[in-house]
Amino acid sequence: MCGIAGVFHRDPTRPIDPQLLVNMAAIQHHRGPDGFGYKTLKDKGVGFSHARLSIIDLNESRGRQPFITEDERLMLTKNGELYDYQRIRAELTADGAQFQTKSDSEIILHLFPRMGLEKTLEHLRGEFAFALYDQHDDAMYLVRDRFGVKPLYWTQTDNGVVFGSELKVLFAHPEVHREIDEEGLFHQLIQTMVPGTTAFKGIHQVKPGHVVKINRNRNGLKIDEHKYWDISFPQADEHDINPNEDYYIEAVREKLLEAVQHRMTADVPVGAYLSGGIDSCSILGLSQAISQEPVKAFTIGFDDKEYDETPIAKEMADKVGADQHVLSLSAEHLYENFERTIWHTERTIYNTLGVAKMLMSQEVNSVNYKVVMTGEGSDELFAGYPSFRNDMFLYGLSDLDKHQRKIWKSSLEQNNALFRGAMLPKEEYNSKAISSFVGFTPTCLQPWLHCDSIAMNLLTKDRQHALSEYDPGAAIADTFDLSMLQGRHPLDKAQYVWIKTMLEGQILTWGGDRVDMANSMEARPAFLDHHLAEFATRVPPQLRIKGPVEKYVLKEAMKGLLPETLYKRQKFAFMAPPAHRDEKKWAALMKLVNEYASEDQIKQAGLLDASAVAEMIKNQGSSEHHHDRVQMDAVINHVIGVQIMQQKFVATDVPKQAARRAQELGWQAA
Structure with a gap:
């Protein structure tokens, strides 16, 4: 398990600064403290770097990435683990392949020339994200595992594409623009992200089960995205x-x-x-x-x-x-430890879990x-969340006796009373856009989409105006593959939606x-x-x-x-106690509010309306209902989170921070 980074220039003759690649590795030193590596290919405008956490093949010099094939056709940097790789190595060795390391990653370099990327991916079992450059096609592939266990971000600059395992890795590159955009900010406040997006303008995620291919041609760079795998329920x-x-x-x-x-x-x-x-x-x-x-x-x-x-x-x-x-x-x-957590999550969190x-x-x-x-993954695949039971009771059991349905639903609500406002909605919410795709609005999205009016009121007036026609449910629904939803059982639909949204974006x-x-x-x-x-x-x-x-x-x-x-026992959601349940925790939360979300700091950041935030916090204790206070706890956490993100990733000079980190570690390009 490691951290990866790299640059792919529009102009292949444009040189790549090796120390910049090292700095991009250094700022994610926490992902790979056991060593670093970097490689560039002469006159190819491509360079990769890697921060290593040694788990398979502990020999530091032998297992150091990036890997380059002897003919310099392929260059690879990978994060994650591939299982059953020993069997594949044995089969490839019998076919004449010669391995230079004991690393699981190296099988990609032997599978790809033999069968191409699509067939190679069929053989990869595990959690991974990798970048592969192929000189034959002058193309770079960014690939993410089927469920999105391992992260991979990318963005386009004036001179090419920059990628990395974390946002801060991209921000370590001086050409990468750092700005929280309207839609990204809005989704941070309502917890649920649009798949493939981030809080930052122009910064993308490679979606789970997807490949982003970047080709050079006469007009510059051609970028294509395609899906190689999806969770597919039967009709x-x-x-x-x-x-x-x-x-x-x-x-x-x-x-x-x-x-x-x-x-x-x-x-x-x-x-x-x-x-x-x-x-x-x-x-x-x-x-x-x-x-x-x-x-x-x-x-x-x-x-x-x-x-x-x-x-x-x-x-x-x-x-x-x-x-x-x-x-x-x-x-x-x-x-x-909230601030340090946001530095690593690079997105807001609704609960201190x-x-x-x-x-x-x-x-x-x-x-x-x-x-x-x-x-x-267990709850996602075997329908463990209370939201799935709610959808099953409402839509998946058409022949269920009304009295029995009422008993089961009452039991569900009683056993999950602590989680109303988070895992279960405080009241039913319908998104017309999502319902048009799915047939109903899955319960898992309802608590967060229900926060849309609260979130909108917290934005500055200019941002409210920019989002006046924006529909978060429609933005999320537009990323769903309709063919994966049509004709499916309601429980299958609910699980599919959770997997495409909450699993990758939160869990x-x-x-x-x-x-x-x-x-x-x-x-x-x-x-x-x-x-x-x-x-x-x-x-x-x-x-x-x-x-x-x-x-x-x-x-x-x-x-x-x-x-x-x-x-x-019935399923009991695992989450930390909300702040409103404990005087010490509430005091700690208010200390963070004063530190990051004071009137002056909010005005300086320019993201939120200071008076609206103050009013929301003032009214937090006014409701007698636990579910209202759970929901508002979440929104306050999000407010603090976006303020921290603005300070850490926009107001701070991240490229200089990365350079200092490399110097402190002694990570220097030769």
């Missing part, structure tokens, strides 16, 4: 009406075990994150069954008992004989672990890679193995949610591993 009438439960239960168990086995591959110890949920407990149980030694299990504990899952996590660790490590976090401690996870990765690093397995970003890699720690989400995912789409909806039971097929597959308490 509704193709699902089994009377499924054989045992078949699906056994297959899920088998495929998850295989995914875990692959992710145990490393030249360093592999631990596991452990909450009180079925997902992480399943991962720990399987990995402990495979391992010869006790697996190190890392658990976050909160000082609010209603949100703390430590007791169930401890029960699971004791059951399987894992070595549990608990990090107990106080309310005020989370906000003390992102801070908690960053502190946990720091704890993992402190006990000399670099790799953990995680449970992300895998500020809840995943960015806060994990902030402390040089690689997270491996076994549930997002695409072989497992492709099977999960074929599990009939009534086996994903059976009656009031979410993730039914997974629970049955893992029944022998799980504590009885957890097996019988």
